[in-house]
Amino acid sequence: MSRMSYGLSELEEDNQTTFDVDPFKVDPAVPTFPQILIGGFPILGPTAVASFGLDQGLFSFSQDLTHLRGIHTLKAGVSVDRTRLKRLGVAFQSGRFNFANLNSFASASPFLYIGTTLDSSESFEFTNTYWGAYLEDGIRLHRNFHLTAGIRWEFATVPKEKNGKSASLKNPLSDLEVVVGQPFDGLGSNWGPRVGFAWSFLPDTVLRGGIGRHYDLALIPFATHIAATGMPPFIQRVTLRNPSFPNPPLSAPAGVVSPQIIDFFLRTPRIDHYHLSLQREIFPETLVSVGYVGSQGANLLRRGDINLASPQTVNGRLFFPSDSERQNPNFGAITSIRSDGQSSYHALQISLRKRFSHSFSLNASYAWSRSIDEGSTQILAFDAGGGAGNVFNTFDSSSERGLSDFHMQHRFLVDYTIDLPSPGSGPTWVRGLFRGWGLNGIINLTSGQPFDVFVRSNRSGSLFGSPVPSGQGVDRPDLVAGRTHSDAILGGPDQYFDPSAFELQPAGFYGNLGRNSLIGPGFANFDLALVNRRVLPAWGRELGMEFRLEVFNLFNRPNFGFPDRVVFSGAVNDELPLSNAGLIRPPTVSSSRQLQIALRVRF
Numbered sequence: 001m002s003r004m005s006y007g008l009s010e011l012e013e014d015n016q017t018t019f020d021v022d023p024f025k026v027d028p029a030v031p032t033f034p035q036i037l038i039g040g041f042p043i044l045g046p047t048a049v050a051s052f053g054l055d056q057g058l059f060s061f062s063q064d065l066t067h068l069r070g071i072h073t074l075k076a077g078v079s080v081d082r083t084r085l086k087r088l089g090v091a092f093q094s095g096r097f098n099f100a101n102l103n104s105f106a107s108a109s110p111f112l113y114i115g116t117t118l119d120s121s122e123s124f125e126f127t128n129t130y131w132g133a134y135l136e137d138g139i140r141l142h143r144n145f146h147l148t149a150g151i152r153w154e155f156a157t158v159p160k161e162k163n164g165k166s167a168s169l170k171n172p173l174s175d176l177e178v179v180v181g182q183p184f185d186g187l188g189s190n191w192g193p194r195v196g197f198a199w200s201f202l203p204d205t206v207l208r209g210g211i212g213r214h215y216d217l218a219l220i221p222f223a224t225h226i227a228a229t230g231m232p233p234f235i236q237r238v239t240l241r242n243p244s245f246p247n248p249p250l251s252a253p254a255g256v257v258s259p260q261i262i263d264f265f266l267r268t269p270r271i272d273h274y275h276l277s278l279q280r281e282i283f284p285e286t287l288v289s290v291g292y293v294g295s296q297g298a299n300l301l302r303r304g305d306i307n308l309a310s311p312q313t314v315n316g317r318l319f320f321p322s323d324s325e326r327q328n329p330n331f332g333a334i335t336s337i338r339s340d341g342q343s344s345y346h347a348l349q350i351s352l353r354k355r356f357s358h359s360f361s362l363n364a365s366y367a368w369s370r371s372i373d374e375g376s377t378q379i380l381a382f383d384a385g386g387g388a389g390n391v392f393n394t395f396d397s398s399s400e401r402g403l404s405d406f407h408m409q410h411r412f413l414v415d416y417t418i419d420l421p422s423p424g425s426g427p428t429w430v431r432g433l434f435r436g437w438g439l440n441g442i443i444n445l446t447s448g449q450p451f452d453v454f455v456r457s458n459r460s461g462s463l464f465g466s467p468v469p470s471g472q473g474v475d476r477p478d479l480v481a482g483r484t485h486s487d488a489i490l491g492g493p494d495q496y497f498d499p500s501a502f503e504l505q506p507a508g509f510y511g512n513l514g515r516n517s518l519i520g521p522g523f524a525n526f527d528l529a530l531v532n533r534r535v536l537p538a539w540g541r542e543l544g545m546e547f548r549l550e551v552f553n554l555f556n557r558p559n560f561g562f563p564d565r566v567v568f569s570g571a572v573n574d575e576l577p578l579s580n581a582g583l584i585r586p587p588t589v590s591s592s593r594q595l596q597i598a599l600r601v602r603f
Helices: 102-106 219-228 428-433
Strands: 002-014 035-038 051-069 072-088 096-099 112-116 123-142 145-156 190-202 205-215 237-241 260-262 270-283 286-305 312-314 317-319 335-357 360-373 410-419 437-446 523-538 541-552 566-568 594-602
Touching: 035 102, 072 219, 096 102, 123 219, 190 270, 219 260, 219 335, 270 335
Parallel strands: 035 096, 260 335
Antiparallel strands: 002 051, 051 072, 072 123, 096 112, 112 237, 123 145, 145 190, 190 205, 205 270, 270 286, 286 335, 312 317, 335 360, 360 410, 410 437, 437 523, 523 541, 541 594
16 A cells, blocks of 8 residues: 655744834844843743744655465554654744842842844755654464564654755753754664564453553654754854843853754663453443553653753762853853653553443543652653753763653543433424433543652752743742642632742752652543434424534533642752742633534435
8 A cells, every 4th residue: 555645734833022112122133122031920021932833744655565475464554754844933032131030130140141142044945854664464373362573663863954944053061052953863673573472361351461662753753943043153042040121232252152052972762561351341331341551662852951060979969060161161051952861651450441331432531640750741841731941960870860740640531422212202392302312421540640849940059051931930949848749739720729838948959858848739520412313304304403512521620730839049058948939820721611502404
């Protein structure tokens, strides 16, 4: 079988201001005033990119072959994907000022400025090609035992910029300048073996299992494209500590230019998946499955500033003296996308499926799982859920190991269909009125996802300078002695967690609070639909009609998002927690109860 396709997507975003802000602009040529981040408050001003455009073109071709020979089912195939990414717009051209708290904003004293000079390039266009091939053999060794074994080969070219606007920093902590050329060395060939089996050792019972290695080459073009949009000499991004406000110097002296790079010695992200499950038909049309699912990830992409201050070790903890300089004084912050992350996932999965019979069908599933990694955000910090989105401590990977941003310990899903019985006797109009009714419903219950709490400014003195979203900080605080992560959770929307469970870490040290230590609000939603289907005669034909009364969020339950997670500004010693730390702001992550009535006619 042959397949060929081409897809094109376009995204445009314009964040021009609608009122006079000339006195607040960093430069009159910049279309918007700077972005303002204040500890404990939502973002003020425009987004990081004043005007933005992203075009993506994807050409795909695949050829698959199947050959049956005796007990073997041989399958083979090849695929080719050609990706083009074109970007318009420069991040941080309007600038971003970071203030520790409202007092520092009132006194015009930001602790960090991130901006891009006006001579930076505003367009990039990258192309790369992905190649894949596989060979698989399905072997029926016995009438009740089937074995499948195969291998897949994958390769991707290094993304190439149309006009040569790409560069690399081979040794970011020692190189004096970037080198124009390909952004990284290349990934080489990637081989992924897979094997699986199905064994029906008892009537109506099947044991299934398998293991396989999978690679994620699709992220590489996006990672390269994002890195290039902060890479000198084509993009001159600067980070200034304690800058003047509102007109910081943008002359980009040595030690201020802040590249955004992709690791020159990048390795292909990979995950080894494995599973074992037992399925049994317990009643006619009813199947129960119990299984274990796991995975181990390696070479996963992470991001963060790697050009931190040079630390010392004091009482077994990293310490940054107040006069510390960056490890490579030729640059400011160096935001690196690198492949040094690891992950693990383990889950017990149970499902019950009943096919539609006797006027009833049901699908129910439950997962009890745990997902751990060293950084869930792979390319953009703004994609993080409740986590940091950046690696703070690049000296010790174990300090960043914690629950994944997407971790959910419990998840329960049910969908069902019920045909309500029609009265068998009574007046004709009664039997006609109650004929053809049914109920459909969906139940979704999940436990909360983990989140971080932050110190807004760089209390540790690590000189961390990668961009962070408004609801985050650049350090984590200490957990107060005698307090635990679980008793810090209060649960109410006015103060979801207790700020007094945390304290400012000593100046010059990282906080002892682990990554993603707290669990956010859970989610519960019930949707219900009352449905009537019937066929009516009309004009000598049959007319199909369907009436639906649908209720979304039946019990009108508010499902809350993450609370305000910046606990301290970090501006002075012995400061109290910010007043809105732990506050859950509107809107909720689900809508209020909504009713919808629909009538569908089919003819």
